[in-house]
Amino acid sequence: MRVLFSLSKDRPNKSLIILGLLSLLCGCPEERNEVDAGVVQPLIDVTAIEAIDPASCQRCHQQHYQEWSGSMHAYAAEDPLFRAMNQKFLDQYGDIDPSFCVKCHAPMAVQAGLTTDGTNLDELPKAYQGVTCVFCHTTESVDGLSDNPLVLGDSRTMGGRFGEPIANTFHRSISRPFFQRSNPSSSQMCGSCHDITGVHDILLEQTYAEWSGSFYNNDIHPSGLSCNACHMRGRNDSASTTTPQLIRRVHDHRMVGLDVALTDFPERADQYAAIENALNNTLSAQLCVNEQPGGYEVRVTLDNVGAGHGFPSGATFDRRAWLEVIGREGEDIIFSRGLVAREQAANDMSVEHVLPLWDVALRRNEPTHAFWDADEVTRRAIPAPKTADPDDPRFSEHLKTATLFFPGIPPESISTVVKVRPFGLDIIEALIQDGYLPENVLTYDVPTFELGATRLIWRRADNQICTP
Numbered sequence: 001m002r003v004l005f006s007l008s009k010d011r012p013n014k015s016l017i018i019l020g021l022l023s024l025l026c027g028c029p030e031e032r033n034e035v036d037a038g039v040v041q042p043l044i045d046v047t048a049i050e051a052i053d054p055a056s057c058q059r060c061h062q063q064h065y066q067e068w069s070g071s072m073h074a075y076a077a078e079d080p081l082f083r084a085m086n087q088k089f090l091d092q093y094g095d096i097d098p099s100f101c102v103k104c105h106a107p108m109a110v111q112a113g114l115t116t117d118g119t120n121l122d123e124l125p126k127a128y129q130g131v132t133c134v135f136c137h138t139t140e141s142v143d144g145l146s147d148n149p150l151v152l153g154d155s156r157t158m159g160g161r162f163g164e165p166i167a168n169t170f171h172r173s174i175s176r177p178f179f180q181r182s183n184p185s186s187s188q189m190c191g192s193c194h195d196i197t198g199v200h201d202i203l204l205e206q207t208y209a210e211w212s213g214s215f216y217n218n219d220i221h222p223s224g225l226s227c228n229a230c231h232m233r234g235r236n237d238s239a240s241t242t243t244p245q246l247i248r249r250v251h252d253h254r255m256v257g258l259d260v261a262l263t264d265f266p267e268r269a270d271q272y273a274a275i276e277n278a279l280n281n282t283l284s285a286q287l288c289v290n291e292q293p294g295g296y297e298v299r300v301t302l303d304n305v306g307a308g309h310g311f312p313s314g315a316t317f318d319r320r321a322w323l324e325v326i327g328r329e330g331e332d333i334i335f336s337r338g339l340v341a342r343e344q345a346a347n348d349m350s351v352e353h354v355l356p357l358w359d360v361a362l363r364r365n366e367p368t369h370a371f372w373d374a375d376e377v378t379r380r381a382i383p384a385p386k387t388a389d390p391d392d393p394r395f396s397e398h399l400k401t402a403t404l405f406f407p408g409i410p411p412e413s414i415s416t417v418v419k420v421r422p423f424g425l426d427i428i429e430a431l432i433q434d435g436y437l438p439e440n441v442l443t444y445d446v447p448t449f450e451l452g453a454t455r456l457i458w459r460r461a462d463n464q465i466c467t468p
């Protein structure tokens, strides 16, 4: 079920709504800005590009800029996989909706009318590429639940959360609910750009829908957590280099997820480390080995304890996440499931899986790499918890269990771990083969991350059924 942000709760400042209505009636945005901004200070003249360029913000918001510059938001339009897949999409559906992909990956370029299909991104100034500061911070309303329904306001007025910001000469400031993490509309701003409805009108990427239906939805559950509460950690620091004495709560703009730049890109090593760290406590696991008539049963239960949505979430068709289970006698492997070699695709026919966790996009019953073209989806990700109450029948929905039976007695040791790759090697291979991705454009291999808390070892000698 999808939940609409209810206007009755945490109503944005009533006077703002009245002012908004008034400005609609009289068409007087100038006056409205003066009143809304709270603090009035004449702004310096800048060009249209300077006004929206993240590099302009860098001067006063150095730390915010540095964090953002290494984020996937900054990488969104540069990403060679995006470029390749966008071209593939255009070859298929370019006549129908050419800006479908680029409207989320370079929204400012689309807004400014500088691109219609994203094929000319290299000719545009950097300021228009990716999900930029001004794109988020000038959001005035969010008119839907998916496919980037954000409506932007005046590009010199930044929405924020301070209430009483110190005035500066570059932009006006205004308080907006999208930047208050306790206000459910903040998750709608993020989420409606993270949910994608495909060509055939079904929900494909659905991080927001997953969050909405989970107990993290703070519009329904008072103790819920917004996207930002998890993805934008706070620290105490000044918000601008021009106000060094004023210590505020400021928030991480690295927006750590699963994707990493596979080309040279700022902050790459930091992003990599932050992902490993975030993944450590995303899932928990239990491994039990039970002797049974004629053999033994190996049971692994995974619990989505850290993600406010499924795991994986979002681009789940391109992810490869799976459970690895290996039984060993000394160094010898007695049995294995989900054992994938470094250079091997996780969905290679020769890999025997017990719990593959990526979703599969289908077109006319056949798996497809063209996620946008799916008319059906097989979901295999671990859902987000819907309830924290173990007696609630929905409690077990965020658990996934794999059960294996083997004859004989258990080997000396049995180990488990969940592994994840941001992109399937098969996807990259296919893009290269079809001529969409130039062969040598990726500088780095696709990483394989491990989810730390799922690495468990059961030992026969310990004489215990379950670990931990």
Ligand code: HEC
Pocket (backbone or CB within 6 Å): 051, 052, 053, 054, 056, 057, 058, 059, 060, 061, 133, 134, 137, 158, 159, 160, 161, 162, 163, 164, 165, 166, 167, 168, 169, 170, 171, 173, 174, 175, 238, 239, 240, 242, 243, 246, 248
């Ligand atoms: C000349 C310096 C300067 C520049 C350039 C600048 N800002 Fe600011 N910004 C400030 C100051 C000062 C504050 C208020 C800090 C405080 O009150 O602690 C601020 C506050 C903000 C806030 C919070 C507003 C609120 O009400 O909570 C946001 C968001 C913001 N800036 C975004 C941007 C973006 C995006 C850019 C680039 C387009 C930018 N700023 C460029 C100085 C600047």
Ligand code: HEC
Pocket (backbone or CB within 6 Å): 054, 057, 058, 061, 064, 065, 066, 068, 069, 073, 131, 132, 133, 134, 136, 137, 160, 161, 178, 179, 180, 181, 186, 228, 229, 232, 239, 249, 250, 251, 252, 253
């Ligand atoms: C994806 C949307 C998004 C992008 C892109 C983005 N911000 Fe923010 N920013 C937010 C949100 C949301 C908050 C409020 C965080 C909270 O408290 O939950 C925020 C808060 C801020 C604040 C107030 C202080 C703080 O950290 O809470 C400043 C200043 C700011 N951003 C500047 C920037 C600058 C400069 C850039 C680009 C270099 C940028 N932002 C890019 C969403 C974004």
Ligand code: HEC
Pocket (backbone or CB within 6 Å): 072, 073, 075, 076, 077, 079, 082, 103, 104, 105, 107, 131, 136, 148, 150, 189, 190, 191, 193, 194, 227, 228, 231, 255, 256, 257, 258, 259, 260
């Ligand atoms: C313009 C629509 C848009 C908005 C608004 C937006 N995002 Fe994103 N976000 C994207 C795109 C596009 C990417 C991925 C780019 C890529 O990987 O090529 C992304 C990437 C991310 C990632 C990294 C995903 C990964 O796998 O590494 C996180 C985390 C994230 N966004 C969280 C947020 C949060 C939190 C907010 C709200 C403060 C937000 N986003 C608002 C479009 C958006």
Ligand code: HEC
Pocket (backbone or CB within 6 Å): 187, 190, 191, 194, 207, 208, 211, 216, 225, 226, 227, 228, 229, 230, 231, 256, 257, 258, 259, 275, 278, 279, 281, 282, 306, 307, 308, 309, 311, 312, 313, 314, 315, 319
């Ligand atoms: C309870 C904390 C929590 C909340 C709430 C939350 N996330 Fe996440 N998110 C995580 C964790 C943990 C991960 C997995 C670790 C990682 O990828 O960094 C993750 C991963 C992601 C990813 C990467 C995709 C993937 O497969 O894991 C995206 C994109 C994302 N979140 C966006 C969002 C958006 C948008 C919202 C709000 C609608 C949100 N998150 C709410 C904790 C949270």
Ligand code: HEC
Pocket (backbone or CB within 6 Å): 079, 081, 082, 085, 086, 089, 100, 101, 102, 103, 104, 105, 146, 147, 148, 192, 193, 194, 195, 196, 257, 258, 259, 313, 314, 315, 316, 318, 372, 422, 423
């Ligand atoms: C509604 C906004 C939106 C639209 C439309 C959209 N994307 Fe994205 N895209 C995102 C977000 C958000 C992420 C990050 C999701 C995550 O990390 O789970 C992303 C991630 C990606 C990635 C990196 C992860 C992966 O899947 O390999 C690629 C490549 C990509 N998108 C290509 C495309 C293409 C091609 C299209 C058009 C067919 C498209 N996107 C349409 C928002 C969008």
